[in-house]
């Protein structure tokens with residue numbers, strides 16, 4: 001028998017059909033070509049049961065939703081104290097692609113904006129394997145299937161990556177980038193081009209909801225303390241300069257990506273993922289935010 005949860009997810013999609021404001025990201029040409037009407041939603045419980053509706057098999061690039069996982073990996077590798085020396089945990093109140101350095105310490109404000117994410121990518125231990133390969137292995141463990149890079153997206157963003165390169169050179173000059181700027185940005189852009197669908201993302205979010213343990217395999221991928229720290233940073237900084245609106249309206253730690261995905265985490269309960277390419281002025285999926293708001297209201301996800 002079809003689960004009533006699937007009927008409910010179909011309803012969420014149908015009832016947010018009117019949210020057609022915004023455009024697909026256009027500063028990465030390959031994303032501008034995306035079909036703006038694709039839509040999908042998935043939930044994964046901490047027991048690993050996934051419910052998904054809409055264009056569930058459609059893959060898109062993970063983009064900034066990779067940032068929490070790269071940050072968590074850097075913490076596992078270097079320890080929290082060392083990572084906090086390089087990257088702050090304060091909301092920047094600015095757009096995701098601003099430099100947003102603390103004027104006193106020279107640190108990028110947080111690891112969810114591009115500057116902080118480039119710094120986090122550079123902190124991943126690459127002695128034996130490249131940071132990108134380690135991240136792909138991590139994404140594959142999280143999604144419980146082999147995750148690969150969308151090479152067309154990576155090439156498209158590399159060809160238009162001047163702004164991120166600029167950020168990386170400024171970070172380097174402030175002593176907060178441990179790698180050569182060009183290679184750091186190339187690695188970060190490949191990290192963002194990993195290709196996923198909403199089921200993968202719901203499982204990734206559910207791993208965070210489950211305190212760092214992948215629900216299907218039982219593998220501990222992040223320490224409990226590291227996961228708690230990460231979720232706190234996602235709650236305050238994950239939705240950029242819309243973080244306050246998000247936390248009051250939806251009320252769970254989250255992260256968006258410019259391809260149109262958003263993940264949300266209700267600790268101890270469920271991971272949520274939505275996808276719709278049209279973006280609001282903050283660079284978050286407009287219909288994705290509407291779907292998350294409905295889920296939060298209907299299922300009582302709000303933490304407060």
Ligand code: DON
Pocket residue numbers: 063064065096097114157164189192256257258259282283284
């Ligand atoms: O660095 C960039 O601009 C992209 N690779 C990622 C930005 C992003 O996903 C912003 N989020 N909504």
